[in-house]
Amino acid sequence: MHTVPERNFVPAMPSNSYHAPSLADFSNMLLNRCLRTASDDDAPTWQLLYYGVIQETHSNALLAVLVRSGSEEQFWLTADLSTREPWPSLANDWPALLWPEREVWERTGYEPLDHPDLLPILHPHLVDLESRAEGAGVFSLPLGPVRADVSESAFFLFDTVGEQIMHLQPQLFYKHRGIEQLAIGKTAEDVLLLAERISGTSTAAHASACASALEQALRWQPPNHVLWERQLWVELERLYNHAHDLSQLASAAGMTVGQAQLARVKEECLRLAADLTGSRYLRGAVKLFGSSNINWRLSLPHLEASLSAADDRLNHFVRLLSRTPTFIDRLVGTGTVKREWADKYSLVGVTARACGVKTDIRHDFPTHYTGTGYEICTSSMATGDAKSRFDVRVDEWNVSVRMVRSLTRRLANTERNDIPASRNLPREGWGVGFVEGARGRVAHVVVVADGRTKFYGVRSASSWIWPVFGLATANGNIQTDFPVIDASFGLSCAGMDR
Amino acid sequence: MIKDPSIASHSFSVSPDTYSTVPKPDWQQMDDTTLRQFQKKFGHSLHIRHIDVGSCNACESEVLALSNPYYNFHRLGFFFASSPRHADVLLVTGALTKAMKDVLMATYEAMPRPRIVIAAGVCPIHGGVFRDSEQFVGPVESVIPVDAHIPGCPPTPYALIHGLLLASGRMEEGAERA
Numbered sequence: 001m002h003t004v005p006e007r008n009f010v011p012a013m014p015s016n017s018y019h020a021p022s023l024a025d026f027s028n029m030l031l032n033r034c035l036r037t038a039s040d041d042d043a044p045t046w047q048l049l050y051y052g053v054i055q056e057t058h059s060n061a062l063l064a065v066l067v068r069s070g071s072e073e074q075f076w077l078t079a080d081l082s083t084r085e086p087w088p089s090l091a092n093d094w095p096a097l098l099w100p101e102r103e104v105w106e107r108t109g110y111e112p113l114d115h116p117d118l119l120p121i122l123h124p125h126l127v128d129l130e131s132r133a134e135g136a137g138v139f140s141l142p143l144g145p146v147r148a149d150v151s152e153s154a155f156f157l158f159d160t161v162g163e164q165i166m167h168l169q170p171q172l173f174y175k176h177r178g179i180e181q182l183a184i185g186k187t188a189e190d191v192l193l194l195a196e197r198i199s200g201t202s203t204a205a206h207a208s209a210c211a212s213a214l215e216q217a218l219r220w221q222p223p224n225h226v227l228w229e230r231q232l233w234v235e236l237e238r239l240y241n242h243a244h245d246l247s248q249l250a251s252a253a254g255m256t257v258g259q260a261q262l263a264r265v266k267e268e269c270l271r272l273a274a275d276l277t278g279s280r281y282l283r284g285a286v287k288l289f290g291s292s293n294i295n296w297r298l299s300l301p302h303l304e305a306s307l308s309a310a311d312d313r314l315n316h317f318v319r320l321l322s323r324t325p326t327f328i329d330r331l332v333g334t335g336t337v338k339r340e341w342a343d344k345y346s347l348v349g350v351t352a353r354a355c356g357v358k359t360d361i362r363h364d365f366p367t368h369y370t371g372t373g374y375e376i377c378t379s380s381m382a383t384g385d386a387k388s389r390f391d392v393r394v395d396e397w398n399v400s401v402r403m404v405r406s407l408t409r410r411l412a413n414t415e416r417n418d419i420p421a422s423r424n425l426p427r428e429g430w431g432v433g434f435v436e437g438a439r440g441r442v443a444h445v446v447v448v449a450d451g452r453t454k455f456y457g458v459r460s461a462s463s464w465i466w467p468v469f470g471l472a473t474a475n476g477n478i479q480t481d482f483p484v485i486d487a488s489f490g491l492s493c494a495g496m497d498r
Numbered sequence: 499m500i501k502d503p504s505i506a507s508h509s510f511s512v513s514p515d516t517y518s519t520v521p522k523p524d525w526q527q528m529d530d531t532t533l534r535q536f537q538k539k540f541g542h543s544l545h546i547r548h549i550d551v552g553s554c555n556a557c558e559s560e561v562l563a564l565s566n567p568y569y570n571f572h573r574l575g576f577f578f579a580s581s582p583r584h585a586d587v588l589l590v591t592g593a594l595t596k597a598m599k600d601v602l603m604a605t606y607e608a609m610p611r612p613r614i615v616i617a618a619g620v621c622p623i624h625g626g627v628f629r630d631s632e633q634f635v636g637p638v639e640s641v642i643p644v645d646a647h648i649p650g651c652p653p654t655p656y657a658l659i660h661g662l663l664l665a666s667g668r669m670e671e672g673a674e675r676a
Contacts, residue, residue, distance in 0.1 A: 125597040145601050149578040150548045150562045152555055153598060174597045175552040178633040194627055200556025200652065244559070263566035270563075281556045281652065494555040 017076040023062070023087045026079035030064050033075070034346070035094060045069050047364070048346060049434055049443035050457045051100040053107050054078065060108045063457070065432055065445050069364040074432055081110045089115040096346040098467050124155060124171045133159035133166040141479075145174045148483075152493035163478040168470040175497040183456035188214045188288055191453050195444065196283055199460055199495035201241055204233035205437030206444070206460070206495075207286035213444040214288060217431030225414050226291045227368040232407040233277075233285045234435055235400045240269035241438035242393045242400070243314060245490035249390060250321060252483035253330040261317045268310045275302065296412040303408055311401050318394050328387065335472045335485030337384035345468050349440020349461040350396070351489060354389040356382030361436035372410075373402035384472075386488035427451040437461060439492060460495030543575040544666050547585030547609070551602050551638070552628070553592030556652040557619045561589065569655045576662055582608040587665065590644075591652075593621035593628040594635040606642045614645040614665055618658060623647050 020026035033046040050065040059082035066075040081087065081104075089112035091098045101112045102121040112118070120127050124145075131140040139160050145153035153174040159167040179198055183191045195210035196203045208230040215222060243266040250258035270280040276299060277285040277292070285292060321327050341347070342355040352359050356378050362369045363376040377395035379388035427450055434443040440461025447455035473485050548561055564571040565578070579585040582605045594602065606615070615638070620626040622638040638644055648661035 123597065125600060145598070146547075146549050146582070146605050149580060150558055151550070152553075152558060153550045153601070174601070175550070175592065175595055176597065176633055177552055177593055177595060177628045178631045179628075182628065182631045197554045197556075197627055197651075200554035201559055203556070260567050263563070264568065267563060267566050267568050280654065281559075283651070492555055494553065 016074065017078070020077060020079040023079050023081075023085055026062060026064075026077060027088060027090055029077060030066075031090065031093060033066060046075070047359075047441075048096070049432060049441075050445045050459050051097060051104075052457050052459075053081065053104045054447075054455050054457070056080075058082070060110075062104065063445075065443070065457075067432065067434065070366075076430070081108055086113050087111070088113050091115055091117075094346075095344050095467065096464065099463070122173050122176055124173050127171070129155075129157045129169050129171055131157065131159050131167075132169065133161070135161075137161045138166065144171075154493045158479065158482075160479060163480070165474050165477050165479060165482070168473040170466060170470050172466060172493055173497045175494055177498065179498045180456050180458060183453050186453050187451070188218070188448070188453070191446070191456060192286070192288055195458075196286075198458060198498060199462075199492045200281055201244070202237065202437045202439065202442060202460065202492065202495060204230070204237040204282040204285060205435045205442045206458070207282075208234060209433040209435040209437075209442045209444040210446070211286050211288050211433065212435075213431040213433030213446040214448070215431065216433065217429035217446050217448045218425045219429060220289055220425065222289075224368055225411060225416050228407050228410055228414075229291045230286055230435075231368065231372075232404060232411070233282050234437065235403045235407065236269065236273055236276075237282060238400045238438040239310070239397060239404070240266050240273070241490070242397045243269060243310075245487065246314070246318065246390070246393055246397075248487040248490070249331070249386070249484065250327070252487040253327050255321060255324065255327050258317050258321045258324075258327070261313060265310050265314045265317075268306060268313075272303065272306045272310075275299075275306075291416065296408055300408055300412050304405065307401060307404060311398075314397060330481075330484055331387040331390055331488070332385060333383075334386040334477060334481050335488055336475050337468055337472045338475070339382070339384060341468050341471060342384065346464060347468060348464050349436075350389055350392050351384075351465050351468070352440070353378045354382070354392045355379075355384035359441075361434055361441055369403075372406040373399065375399060386484055389488045389490075439490060439495070440465065442495075458498055460492065460498075462491045462493070462495045465489065465491055466496055543577070544587050544662065545577050545579040545585050546587045546589050546662070547579045547582045547605070548589045548591070549602060549605050551590055551592040551598040551622065552595035552633075553619065553621060557591035557621075560652045560655055560658060561591065561618070563655045564658060569659065571659055571662070574659070574663070582606075583610065585609055586613060587662070588613065588615045588642075590615060590617050590622045590638050591619050593625050593631070594638055594641065595633050596635055597633075599635050599641060602638070602641060615642055616646045616648060616661055616665055617644045618648040618650075618653050618661065620649060620651045623649060626651060 034048050046066045046068055049067055052063055054061050054063040059080055061078045061080050064077040087110055089101055091101055101115055105111055106120050106122050141158040141160055144155040155171040157169045158165055179194055183194055192207060192210055195206045198206045243262055247259050247262035247266060250262060273282050274280040337351060337355055339355050342352050342357050348359055358376055358378055360376050362374050377392050377399060379391050381388055428448050431446050434441055442461060443459045445457040469489055550558055588606060617623050617638045624637060625634050628634050646661050646665040648657050650657050
């Protein structure tokens, strides 16, 4: 195997890259590194950040980008798709690739052999889903794309017998804006602008993943205070997202007071973000090659006061909700994700941690997070149901509040001397950036050539979780459970659809 | 019995084959008169159907914030409707994608008359950063008539309330109450 032995901290090329001579080699290598062994609470050493298709000069190639937990080691695995050899599907062994393989098939026309569910994914309006359940009394219920009061566009086909949900097929990509294609040929600054608009409620997570990918590609090592500030934005974003998800969960269970009060907490977090950055959604907060010019010493008292008020309110109402049997009853055993699925689908984020899987970028790559009060939050019951996801979110809120406090104090006590990026930045390189956003791991992969983006790949947390959503919904639930399940997953369609 | 035919007679979807004997309404003329009639009939309570035609979800977050205790837009007589058939206003967010074009038109068709359309955010007005994408169809105005535009990325809840009051012809009253 060919590897690049010497590794600089910021490499010109991926630390390890390997061009597999055949698709079979590609598959073997990928499976050997990535498959999680059962009965092990830790995530596998190698995480798959990106799986998709990259345009080479003359042909299409499969690209898998992996990163080894606890190290800086990255691995870029490619294989030509242009050869006439068959491409066996890996989705039977590793269902995490179910949707990515469909996407590669649709983009290139190469068919993964023996794929269990080969349907076009990028053009939902051209595909009529068919009911999967058969038998007496089976009724198909289409829902969407325009659904609920205010929600993102997605389509769901329920197969039901009476109230019981037998099968659910989610259909996404109604909001496919072609962001990855749009980025090609753009400058780093323009790509960052696009990255902020992949998923509006994960603006900071996508922006900082994109920024670190671009900076790695252009070989600029961000100083600590830049990393701390970006982490601060990501944690602030997690706060309002978790408050939002908890509020939606209260709403789904009919807890009007809880919903209103937690929505109030979210609003307060958004206003705090606006006070600090001028944007409620942290647009423009993450800067390329540097940090903001906020005077943290001056902002500190206001931030601490607003945060304490929001924290007190959230914990008060969460306590009340936890003591409300009609609320808890709706959550326990609802939308259960089996531990087995969490492993097979390489789940990430809150959904995985609610099953007891210890996966979190902040836990797997403990670099600049040390001493900020971070600890991984996995559900103590690890049942993988809506209640576990509720518990994990509440715990993470508290951890994030600690981290925001500690990071702001650090920033206030640090003399910042931004090293400006040299004007003679290299004009080409490869980079990977990954961040633990509110929903889970957000990964950006970028190739820069001649000062412009040549390839851009995005995988948000939701894109790994959506395939399990249907399974969890059909796992012994009835139709009235759907709003609770939907709220407890808190997935983003925009992040999936790109 | 409704005397003004433009108000209620076209809440069905007109398909050229099915209703070939029915005289076609003059859509353009009706849409011009709609806004004035609308403000007269529905000035005091609006039911809003929101549709996301390709947004990044920040606009949805802001639209949803309208119902939180800080903005509490119910006090102004605004409500979300679960179905376009119960809605007076179609609130469009997002950059119109190819997959959502027919859905948007079907939703618009399903609404009873009179109805108005509000485009909220840069994306439905112009396309914003997605304007050059090959998945982008065009501004919402190129597909259905738009009565009010609320710029912003995303528009803040105050901007949304301003737009809604403007559309319902109650701007002055809203200013007094706020």
